[in-house]
Amino acid sequence: MVKRTTTKNRSGFSKYLVSILLFLLFETVAITLWLTKNNLFYLLNFSYIGCCLSLGTALFTAGKRYARHFVQLAVGCYMLLYLGVFSRENMQIEGFWYYLFLSTFEAATIHYAVAKIFGPLLFGRGWCGYACWTAMVLDFLPYKQPQKPRKEKLGILRYVMFLLSLALVSALFLMQVTHLEKIMFWMFLAGNAFYYLSGITLALIFKDNRAFCKYLCPVTVFLKPMSYFSLLRVHCDERKCVHCGKCLQVCPMNVExxxxTRKRKNGTECILCYECTKSCPKKALH
Ligand code: SF4
Ligand code: SF4
Ligand code: SF4
Incomplete structure (x- = not known):
């Protein structure tokens, strides 16, 4: 009896291992940045994000359907409204170039390093599934599962957007424009308005909530190659698979x-939403 209870407790604990590891990872980043940069903000900022992510993933593991929306809103609103609008930090890709050109390791450069460049080696495109403030709105639209085939060729647009953002910020620096900080703040507001408008329009045209992520988002130029090597990924036990296609139907990102194999079609598009694992009748996905 005692043995059975212990085994049960262990399996309960291991179920929440990802949440615990996420919390520890963010606390490590929070404490390291707090001590090295001597700034309490980093401790509070990364602790808050880590708590939201670990609580959200724990709720998800416990089978709560609202878990992903909860994390998206808690982290997305904080970053968009508090860091972006209230603290006037440009957290978009233009902000990343801006701080990079200033050789300043703070705000958007730290955010990109943790969430979008090196973090994806550990947690893939978890940012896209649980924290992005653009997708936080798009995911409330009616087309959770794409209603039309993916337009593979349109994916080229993300590289155009990436180069445009780099060219825009480079031009501002080369022309030695004054009041650059103020301009970056207004670019953040205009950029987000553009993302929301184009994201909603594309979702309605392609009947696919995540069309913006698939075709236009410049951040994927960082996210895709890094997430190819991600430690955290959805595995498939092909011996159990009966090729019913249910997982392919529910996947919002058209992942095979x-x-x-890591070379599965659209493998680097996976946002770790785990809709596929829930739909598999043979428990082949985990
Ligand atoms: S692809 Fe871009 S817009 Fe979509 S969730 Fe990821 S970062 Fe956000
Ligand atoms: S449904 Fe599965 S494969 Fe598709 S994005 Fe979500 S976790 Fe990834
Ligand atoms: S839902 Fe499961 S059984 Fe069906 S195709 Fe996907 S992995 Fe195979």
Whole structure:
């Protein structure tokens, strides 16, 4: 009896291992930045994000359907409204170039390093599934599962957007424009308005909530190659798969998830929403 209870407790604990590891990872970043940069903001900022992510993933593990929306809103609103609008930090890709050109390791450069460049080696495109403030709105639209085939060729637009953002900030620096900080703040507001408008329009045209992520988002130029090597990924036990196609139907990102290889089609598009694992009748996905 005692043995059975212990085994049960252990399996309960291991279920929440990802949440615990996420919390520890963010606390490590929070404490390291707090001590090295001697700034309490980093401790509070990364502790808050870590708490939201670990609580959200724990709720998700416990089977709460609202878990992903909860994390998206808690982290997304904080970053958009508090860091972006209230603290006037440009947290978009233009902000990343801006701080990079200033050789300043803070705000958007730290955010990009943790969430979008090096973090994806550990947690793939978890940012896209649980924290992005653009997708936080798009995910409330009616087309959670794409209603039309993916337009593979349109993916080229993300590289155009990436180069445009780099060219825009480079031009501002080369022309030695004054009041650059103020301009970056207004660019942040205008950029977000553009993302929301184009994101909603694309979702309605393609009947696909995540069309913006697939075709236009410049951040994916960082996210895709890094997440290819991600430690955290959806595995498929191909021996159990009966090729019913249910996982492919529910996947919002058109990932060929019923293949185990990292080279699966659209593998670097996975946002770790785990809709596929819930739909598999053979428990082949985990
Ligand atoms: S692809 Fe871009 S817009 Fe979509 S969730 Fe990721 S970062 Fe956000
Ligand atoms: S449904 Fe599965 S394969 Fe598709 S994005 Fe979500 S976790 Fe990834
Ligand atoms: S839902 Fe499961 S059984 Fe069906 S194709 Fe996907 S992995 Fe295979």
């Amino acid at each position: 998830v019923n293949k185990e």
